[in-house]
Amino acid sequence: MSRACRQAIHASLRERLLNKAIIQLNQVKTHFPYRKNWRGQPAEWLRAVDGVNLDIVAGECLGLVGESGCGKSTLGRSILCMAPVVSGSVLFHGKEIQGLNDAKLRPLRPKMQMVFQDPRASLNPKMTVLQILQEALFICPGFDHRRSLERSAELLDTVDLRPEHLFRYPHEFSGGQQQRICIARALATEPEFIVFDEATSALDVSVQAQVINLMADLQQRLNLTYLFISHDLSIMEQVCHRIAVMYAGRIMEVQRAQALFGSPRHPYTKVLRDALPVADPRQRRELATLPGEVPSLVHPPSGCRFHTRCVYATDVCRDAEPRMSVIDTGNWVRCHHHEHLQANDELKAQPLNRSTEIKETP
Amino acid sequence: MSDLDFKQLAEKAAADHRRHRRYLLRLVFKKRAALAAAAILSLMVLAAVFAPWIAPYPDQGKGEVNLADRLQPASFNHYLGTDVYGRDMLSRIIYGSRISIFGGLIIVVAAALIGVPLGLLAGYREGIPGAIITRVVELVLSFPAVLLAMGISIVAGAGFATAVIALIIPWWPWYTRLVQGEVISIKHMLYVEAAGMLGYGRVYILFRHLLPNILTPVIVMMLLDFGPAIISIGLLSFLGLGTQPPQADWGLMVWEGAPNILNQWWIAVVPGCAMFILVTAFNLFGDRLKEVLSIDSNQ
Numbered sequence: 155m156s157r158a159c160r161q162a163i164h165a166s167l168r169e170r171l172l173n174k175a176i177i178q179l180n181q182v183k184t185h186f187p188y189r190k191n192w193r194g195q196p197a198e199w200l201r202a203v204d205g206v207n208l209d210i211v212a213g214e215c216l217g218l219v220g221e222s223g224c225g226k227s228t229l230g231r232s233i234l235c236m237a238p239v240v241s242g243s244v245l246f247h248g249k250e251i252q253g254l255n256d257a258k259l260r261p262l263r264p265k266m267q268m269v270f271q272d273p274r275a276s277l278n279p280k281m282t283v284l285q286i287l288q289e290a291l292f293i294c295p296g297f298d299h300r301r302s303l304e305r306s307a308e309l310l311d312t313v314d315l316r317p318e319h320l321f322r323y324p325h326e327f328s329g330g331q332q333q334r335i336c337i338a339r340a341l342a343t344e345p346e347f348i349v350f351d352e353a354t355s356a357l358d359v360s361v362q363a364q365v366i367n368l369m370a371d372l373q374q375r376l377n378l379t380y381l382f383i384s385h386d387l388s389i390m391e392q393v394c395h396r397i398a399v400m401y402a403g404r405i406m407e408v409q410r411a412q413a414l415f416g417s418p419r420h421p422y423t424k425v426l427r428d429a430l431p432v433a434d435p436r437q438r439r440e441l442a443t444l445p446g447e448v449p450s451l452v453h454p455p456s457g458c459r460f461h462t463r464c465v466y467a468t469d470v471c472r473d474a475e476p477r478m479s480v481i482d483t484g485n486w487v488r489c490h491h492h493e494h495l496q497a498n499d500e501l502k503a504q505p506l507n508r509s510t511e512i513k514e515t516p
Numbered sequence: 517m518s519d520l521d522f523k524q525l526a527e528k529a530a531a532d533h534r535r536h537r538r539y540l541l542r543l544v545f546k547k548r549a550a551l552a553a554a555a556i557l558s559l560m561v562l563a564a565v566f567a568p569w570i571a572p573y574p575d576q577g578k579g580e581v582n583l584a585d586r587l588q589p590a591s592f593n594h595y596l597g598t599d600v601y602g603r604d605m606l607s608r609i610i611y612g613s614r615i616s617i618f619g620g621l622i623i624v625v626a627a628a629l630i631g632v633p634l635g636l637l638a639g640y641r642e643g644i645p646g647a648i649i650t651r652v653v654e655l656v657l658s659f660p661a662v663l664l665a666m667g668i669s670i671v672a673g674a675g676f677a678t679a680v681i682a683l684i685i686p687w688w689p690w691y692t693r694l695v696q697g698e699v700i701s702i703k704h705m706l707y708v709e710a711a712g713m714l715g716y717g718r719v720y721i722l723f724r725h726l727l728p729n730i731l732t733p734v735i736v737m738m739l740l741d742f743g744p745a746i747i748s749i750g751l752l753s754f755l756g757l758g759t760q761p762p763q764a765d766w767g768l769m770v771w772e773g774a775p776n777i778l779n780q781w782w783i784a785v786v787p788g789c790a791m792f793i794l795v796t797a798f799n800l801f802g803d804r805l806k807e808v809l810s811i812d813s814n815q
Contacts, residue, residue, distance in 0.1 A: 234713060236709065236712065236713060256715075256717070259715065260715040261715075263713060263714060263715035264714070264715070266713075267713065268710070268713055270706045270709075270710070272706060275705050275706045275707065276705075276706035276707050276709075276710055277707055278707040278725055278728075278729070279729065280728040280729055282529075289711065289714065289716075289724075290714055293714050293715055293716070303522050307522075317521070317522070317525060318525045318528065318529070320522075320525065320526075320529075321525055321526045321528075321529030321530070322529055323533075336710075339710070343714065
């Protein structure tokens with residue numbers, strides 16, 4: 155997508171943010187039973203998503219980035235009511251959808267779809283492409299066999315496949331084609347909101363570019379809203395309008411894509427950005443690495459989740475959960491020291507003096 | 517886009533898929549052992565179906581006694597000799613194959629019909645229904661199969677029907693176990709989740725997505741179970757718990773021939789060999805089919 159086009163969308167984003175967001179998450183917690191006691195009741199929980207606030211604005215592509223196992227996919231599934239949300243609220247067009255039963259969710263399901271990481275596993279090997287698309291079409295009213303044939307051919311055309319592909323089985327396609335079939339299925343129900351869960355990670359680079367261009371193109375044509383989950387920052391910079399950075403079940407920072415790379419507010423975002431290789435041999439530098447690993451989601455660290463690995467961490471980070479500090483409309487950061495760090499233009503300059511050795515709290 | 521277009525495209529794809537299936541079939545028969553096994557199987561099945569026309573002495577095959585020709589060795593009148601009651605062994609073998617093949621078929625099909633739905637349920641609802649079914653399966657499998665079948669036959673009374681039922685009872689849990697494992701491994705596949713995300717219910721997902729994807733291993737297992745089923749039926753007859761005289765049954769014939777094994781060895785050995793050939797043919801063919809299907813599902 156061109157830069158001018160993106161800037162135009164940014165200008166209108168701020169306006170729309172003041173209006174209603176298409177998806178609003180409020181303190182969403184999705185926990186899985188981790189260990190059971192002798193009566194078979196969960197004694198410990200794996201807190202995959204632990205108190206997430208996030209607004210997704212109609213027409214935007216919101217990126218969600220984070221390390222493996224930080225709860226990105228679970229958050230995506232929580233929005234679509236496919237994961238056990240234990241508390242908090244998920245609003246779709248301002249209406250609560252969290253906790254609805256299957257029957258009440260059924261009319262809403264077509265409005266929200268998902269495209270998965272592994273295209274081969276998301277297509278039933280025993281069904282032809284036509285049957286796969288019909289499965290999605292027949293839940294919408296007014297589709298007989300003939301009408302669904304025409305619409306399926308149309309959908310394949312939208313994702314640059316040909317009508318003769320309708321009668322083929324998934325294994326007859328390449329990975330990129332399979333992923334486009336998945337996108338066609340997601341589009342079949344004419345959704346407003348699509349979650350792309352690492353949808354391009356399994357594809358090789360040239361195919362990735364194809365699929366991403368297709369996604370961006372479709373978003374403009376059909377006025378879709380995307381949640382784009384990935385761990386590939388360079389792709390996100392190209393497709394996303396805003397990016398949310400997730401760490402250990404929490405969102406640490408939400409910023410406009412360029413701002414996030416230009417002036418990251420959160421120390422974790424900073425590390426992510428510095429880990430990106432620069433495509434310029436004259437700018438050789440050490441790739442930044444982060445010591446340690448993602449903390450346990452069963453026993454998450456106290457206070458700020460990142461304090462165990464943060465070079466700027468102080469006592470307050472260990473003791474108190476940082477509040478959301480608003481940067482501007484719709485953009486915020488969760489860090490005790492973000493103002494201080496912001497003043498320090500070059501973040502690498504001087505780590506703050508650490509008063510005590512910080513250990514991971516049980 | 518016109519209707520004709522779609523029909524043409526569908527036919528073209530169908531032709532391709534037919535060609536692929538023909539290729540798989542050729543692949544099966546590329547192995548000579550599988551080809552020979554298939555030939556033997558079809559001959560034996562044809563002989564069993566058309567027994568009254570093929571057997572040289574159909575009445576003796578059904579049990580008519582002919583004491584004049586007792587215990588004769590092979591000759592041009594009786595290609596495989598005669599038994600204690602002077603009955604033509606070849607006719608007896610052909611009629612006996614009806615019992616073996618038919619009995620094996622019933623056991624395997626009935627075991628699958630009982631086992632597969634229970635396995636689907638146990639795999640899909642892992643809570644209380646799954647736990648109950650698993651415990652029942654474990655309970656039945658903890659008995660030695662043949663002992664259990666013998667016990668049931670003794671209590672229910674000897675005969676072909678009770679023998680078959682007595683063998684179905686220890687047989688179905690294997691299918692439940694197979695299907696349960698398969699369902700558990702595919703029910704978290706993304707295409708199942710995608711169907712759920714479209715708002716489809718459990719029953720739809722079970723029949724549309726899970727059932728078609730577990731059928732291949734079930735069919736392979738049925739084919740490989742044919743041999744053991746035939747042997748088990750023969751074993752029960754050999755012990756006097758299955759088919760009753762004067763009907764022809766391979767296991768029963770071995771038992772009848774056992775007292776004369778030193779002098780008229782063919783009476784016991786010929787039905788034994790017949791069973792050996794049939795079971796080996798089934799196993800060779802089943803193994804090859806399994807090989808080819810596993811190659812196909814890898815693509």
